[in-house]
Amino acid sequence: MRYSLTPAVAYPFLRILRQRRFLFNRWTVGTLLVAALIATPLVAVVALALTPSDDVWQHLVETVLGKYVLTTLHLVLGVGLGTMVIGTGTAWLVTICRFPGRAVFNWALLLPLAVPAYLLAFVITDQLEYAGTVQSLLRATFGWKNRQDYWFPEIRSLGGAILVMTLVLYPYVYLLARAAFLEQSVCVLEVSRTLGHGPWRSFFSVALPLARPAIVIGVTLAAMEALNDLGTVEFFAVNTFTAGIYDVWLNMNSRSGAAQLASVMMVFVIALIAAERLARRGQRYYHTSTKYQALPSYRLHGIKGACAFVICLALVALGFLLPASVLATYAAEFYTDTLSTNYVRYVWNSLSLSALAAFAAVSLGLFMAYGVRLNGGFVVRAATHFASIGYAVPGAILAIGVIFPLGALDQLIDAISRTTFSTPTGLLFSGTIVAIVYGYTVRFLALSYGTLEASLSKVTPNMDGAARTLGHGPAATLRRVHFPLVRGSLLTAGLLVFVDCMKELPLTLILRPFNYDTLATFVFQYASDELLEESALAALTIVAAGIVPVILLSLNIVRSRPGHALEITKEPVS
Amino acid sequence: MSGGLHVNNLSHAYDGLPIVSGVSVFVAPGEVVCLLGPSGCGKTTLLRVAAGLEVLQRGQIHIGERIVADGVGGMHVPPENRGIGLMFQDYALFPHLNVFENIVFGLPEPNPERIRWVDQALEQMDLTACRQSYPHTLSGGQQQRVALLRAMAPEPRVLFLDEPFSGLDTTRRARVREQTLQLLKETGVATLMVTHDPDEAMFMADRILVMNDGRVVQDGAPVEIYFEPVNGFVTALLGPVNRFDGTVEDGHVVTPLGTFDANGIDNGTVVQILIRPDGIRLTLPATPPPSDSGDAPRKLALAASKSGNSSVTPVFRVVSARPLGRSSHVVITGHNPSGSEILIEARVPGVFLPEPGCEITVSVNAREAYVFAAD
Numbered sequence: 001m002r003y004s005l006t007p008a009v010a011y012p013f014l015r016i017l018r019q020r021r022f023l024f025n026r027w028t029v030g031t032l033l034v035a036a037l038i039a040t041p042l043v044a045v046v047a048l049a050l051t052p053s054d055d056v057w058q059h060l061v062e063t064v065l066g067k068y069v070l071t072t073l074h075l076v077l078g079v080g081l082g083t084m085v086i087g088t089g090t091a092w093l094v095t096i097c098r099f100p101g102r103a104v105f106n107w108a109l110l111l112p113l114a115v116p117a118y119l120l121a122f123v124i125t126d127q128l129e130y131a132g133t134v135q136s137l138l139r140a141t142f143g144w145k146n147r148q149d150y151w152f153p154e155i156r157s158l159g160g161a162i163l164v165m166t167l168v169l170y171p172y173v174y175l176l177a178r179a180a181f182l183e184q185s186v187c188v189l190e191v192s193r194t195l196g197h198g199p200w201r202s203f204f205s206v207a208l209p210l211a212r213p214a215i216v217i218g219v220t221l222a223a224m225e226a227l228n229d230l231g232t233v234e235f236f237a238v239n240t241f242t243a244g245i246y247d248v249w250l251n252m253n254s255r256s257g258a259a260q261l262a263s264v265m266m267v268f269v270i271a272l273i274a275a276e277r278l279a280r281r282g283q284r285y286y287h288t289s290t291k292y293q294a295l296p297s298y299r300l301h302g303i304k305g306a307c308a309f310v311i312c313l314a315l316v317a318l319g320f321l322l323p324a325s326v327l328a329t330y331a332a333e334f335y336t337d338t339l340s341t342n343y344v345r346y347v348w349n350s351l352s353l354s355a356l357a358a359f360a361a362v363s364l365g366l367f368m369a370y371g372v373r374l375n376g377g378f379v380v381r382a383a384t385h386f387a388s389i390g391y392a393v394p395g396a397i398l399a400i401g402v403i404f405p406l407g408a409l410d411q412l413i414d415a416i417s418r419t420t421f422s423t424p425t426g427l428l429f430s431g432t433i434v435a436i437v438y439g440y441t442v443r444f445l446a447l448s449y450g451t452l453e454a455s456l457s458k459v460t461p462n463m464d465g466a467a468r469t470l471g472h473g474p475a476a477t478l479r480r481v482h483f484p485l486v487r488g489s490l491l492t493a494g495l496l497v498f499v500d501c502m503k504e505l506p507l508t509l510i511l512r513p514f515n516y517d518t519l520a521t522f523v524f525q526y527a528s529d530e531l532l533e534e535s536a537l538a539a540l541t542i543v544a545a546g547i548v549p550v551i552l553l554s555l556n557i558v559r560s561r562p563g564h565a566l567e568i569t570k571e572p573v574s
Numbered sequence: 575m576s577g578g579l580h581v582n583n584l585s586h587a588y589d590g591l592p593i594v595s596g597v598s599v600f601v602a603p604g605e606v607v608c609l610l611g612p613s614g615c616g617k618t619t620l621l622r623v624a625a626g627l628e629v630l631q632r633g634q635i636h637i638g639e640r641i642v643a644d645g646v647g648g649m650h651v652p653p654e655n656r657g658i659g660l661m662f663q664d665y666a667l668f669p670h671l672n673v674f675e676n677i678v679f680g681l682p683e684p685n686p687e688r689i690r691w692v693d694q695a696l697e698q699m700d701l702t703a704c705r706q707s708y709p710h711t712l713s714g715g716q717q718q719r720v721a722l723l724r725a726m727a728p729e730p731r732v733l734f735l736d737e738p739f740s741g742l743d744t745t746r747r748a749r750v751r752e753q754t755l756q757l758l759k760e761t762g763v764a765t766l767m768v769t770h771d772p773d774e775a776m777f778m779a780d781r782i783l784v785m786n787d788g789r790v791v792q793d794g795a796p797v798e799i800y801f802e803p804v805n806g807f808v809t810a811l812l813g814p815v816n817r818f819d820g821t822v823e824d825g826h827v828v829t830p831l832g833t834f835d836a837n838g839i840d841n842g843t844v845v846q847i848l849i850r851p852d853g854i855r856l857t858l859p860a861t862p863p864p865s866d867s868g869d870a871p872r873k874l875a876l877a878a879s880k881s882g883n884s885s886v887t888p889v890f891r892v893v894s895a896r897p898l899g900r901s902s903h904v905v906i907t908g909h910n911p912s913g914s915e916i917l918i919e920a921r922v923p924g925v926f927l928p929e930p931g932c933e934i935t936v937s938v939n940a941r942e943a944y945v946f947a948a949d
Binding site: 463465467468469480481 | 622625626627652653654655656658659660662663664666667668669670679680682724725728734
């Protein structure tokens with residue numbers, strides 16, 4: 001008999017944003033243009049795959065294609081499995097269990113992220129080869145004289161590559177699984193325990209299924225990195241697709257052959273993207289509760305605690321402490337050798353390339369994120385989505401996707417210039433650092449876009465409305481309201497892209513101008529020639545740069561409370 | 575038409591779902607018009623379309639002498655060029671700017687005359703002390719006033735207020751409302767305000783437009799809306815009611831509280847009768863009811879005789895009585911014509927706290943018993 005009023009509910013913002021579809025045409029066109037620029041290399045690779053094959057292709061099919069497929073499959077599965085077990089296991093240990101050193105391992109387990117796989121490969125090989133520390137020690141201990149006296153595993157193999165990549169890529173899974181465990185309501189775990197399930201059974205029947213989407217995302221990211229890797233597989237002579245593309249390109253000098261390989265490899269990439277997208281979609285349905293408390297802790301005593309400690313320590317030691325200390329030792333001893341090369345020049349090249357790419361990625365990322373905010377239309381959203389899959393495409397493929405359109409553009413400009421001004425322009429883009437910066441931007445745009453989109457989404461749409469009704473247009477609103485509000489994220493995004501570019505190898509190797517070296521290509525070439533000591537200072541510089549995002553993430557972990565999920569789109573490691 | 579806001583026959587839909595259907599609003603300069611309705615009735619959408627935050631789909635909007643949006647030609651003047659001010663429900667103060675910077679954000683250039691106005695307004699709104707403070711350090715009431723000043727600083731021709739007081743606690747509301755109204759009246763801006771709170775609308779508005787399901791159901795002065803609601807929806811929107819069902823017989827309808835005139839509704843029609851708690855007078859039987867109060871209370875004996883069982887006088891008993899300060903909330907039981915028991919709420923001025931269980935005499939002002947055909 002009483003009519004009661006319900007309090008007003010906040011407005012349906014999303015619907016309202018979607019409604020502005022045809023309003024900001026300049027921004028829409030601009031956003032679509034940027035998206036097209038970023039998507040061009042991806043489209044180029046697909047287009048190349050559809051062009052008729054030639055003799056090289058026939059040759060590849062008859063000789064190495066089968067091997068590439070199998071090796072790549074093994075590598076991806078091996079790294080996927082390894083990172084899944086290690087990443088999930090360590091995440092569970094540090095979030096749910098209490099054991100000595102847990103607080104330190106909480107962030108220290110991220111440290112291997114700072115080491116590119118190829119650097120760990122160089123260092124481990126250096127230590128494990130016949131003349132290395134380990135075998136020398138064994139011979140001295142057991143009195144073995146030579147190779148015939150004992151068996152020792154060969155690190156320069158597919159197994160070795162899987163091991164090395166697992167050791168530096170597991171933090172992806174660790175980070176996401178850890179966040180997922182923290183997000184889980186403590187209640188579901190306690191319910192499980194009150195229903196008579198022990199810690200192990202609770203883990204497998206409740207915690208693991210709830211964290212599954214996050215783990216799948218982490219594993220696919222790690223697998224994408226494994227697919228992208230060139231330094232390790234070249235050094236270990238493991239015939240993956242990336243290694244194959246590089247060899248066909250540089251050694252057989254066949255662009256179309258490389259393009260054909262790249263297009264076959266896209267099958268792997270698309271499978272991984274699909275797996276990741278499905279998992280991301282699934283993630284939405286796995287949030288259980290908004291109430292969080294401190295997670296229950298299983299105290300690990302005696303031998304169990306010691307085991308947990310040793311496992312975590314071994315991972316940090318192998319993935320970070322060992323390479324860092326070996327490189328530091330060599331650098332201290334041989335730094336004059338490095339300095340006598342063009343070290344300063346390489347540092348400058350790395351810094352300038354990375355800074356340019358970071359600037360481009362952040363500017364375009366902000367432009368795109370704001371464009372989507374102004375115009376939530378389907379076309380714009382789809383275009384930006386497509387443009388941001390660059391992170392999933394291996395550098396070697398992207399390099400090919402970059403060089404073909406830029407080469408065509410160069411020829412066009414050259415031809416026009418010849419006919420109109422009778423002066424050839426030569427290679428304006430494809431043989432210059434423009435190509436590298438373009439490639440970096442395409443590959444790492446998702447990193448900056450994701451960071452900025454997350455940051456912009458925290459600014460309520462009413463801010464836009466307030467600025468607009470106060471007489472400011474979209475551009476002025478961006479400059480006076482959004483820019484100051486997301487400034488911190490702009491810096492973070494720029495830093496993440498910058499560091500990833502510092503470590504990047506395959507794209508740089510393929511796209512660099514003649515006689516142009518960065519720190520990464522320099523170390524790769526020296527180490528390949530068994531000159532690791534002489535390039536150790538350069539390698540150490542790369543690791544030092546790689547520490548920066550790890551520190552950012554660690555601070556995030558220390559600050560983050562349950563319920564405040566870490567915002568991870570894609571993390572460095574090239 | 576000169577000045578003010580004209581919204582002509584505006585319709586708006588999301589994904590084919592109509593939100594606003596053919597609504598027209600006129601706000602004259604210096605006038606405060608309130609859109610009152612439950613959440614989801616389309617009032618906020620109407621406001622956002624009028625402000626230009628959303629593109630008009632059908633209808634026409636004039637601000638001053640200028641057409642700013644026309645559904646026919648797809649004409650749309652963006653919000654920044656409409657010369658309007660909008661105060662958001664969540665205030666949307668810029669967190670990176672201090673109070674003064676927020677307020678002058680909309681001024682095209684530093685204008686000494688407007689700056690003087692801002693300083694004066696800050697003084698008037700008791701905000702001078704927090705001129706340099708950042709929004710997160712302010713109380714809700716202070717934030718509300720800053721948002722209002724920010725919207726008014728560029729001298730808009732039309733001011734939109736979206737649930738301007740909903741974020742404030744009840745003790746603050748009265749004072750802030752008063753300050754707001756005073757400022758609006760001083761500047762003479764045409765104001766369109768959206769609210770779901772009837773008290774707020776009654777206090778602020780020169781005219782109230784009650785909306786339901788995307789349509790205006792009643793348009794009138796606050797007193798008119800309150801005392802002459804056109805249907806059950808409007809009556810119930812303006813406050814709690816006791817609701818009874820009945821059927822018209824001989825031009826009358828019988829309720830537990832008596833028999834009322836059916837206002838010309840056809841015999842046999844199913845009707846609902848709505849009576850506000852403050853329309854019910856309660857008296858303890860020991861003290862005889864005031865005989866000539868002027869509003870002709872219906873004696874319950876009349877109801878009894880009309881319904882045919884003259885020998886039985888309906889008995890009302892007190893269930894509970896609670897003091898509310900200046901009035902008392904009393905729940906009593908009565909009986910439906912069918913004989914079943916029913917709870918009735920009454921609001922009595924002053925402290926009136928009869929013992930639960932005691933018998934009580936009830937009378938209703940016939941003008942405050944609203945009879946409408948059932949939906």
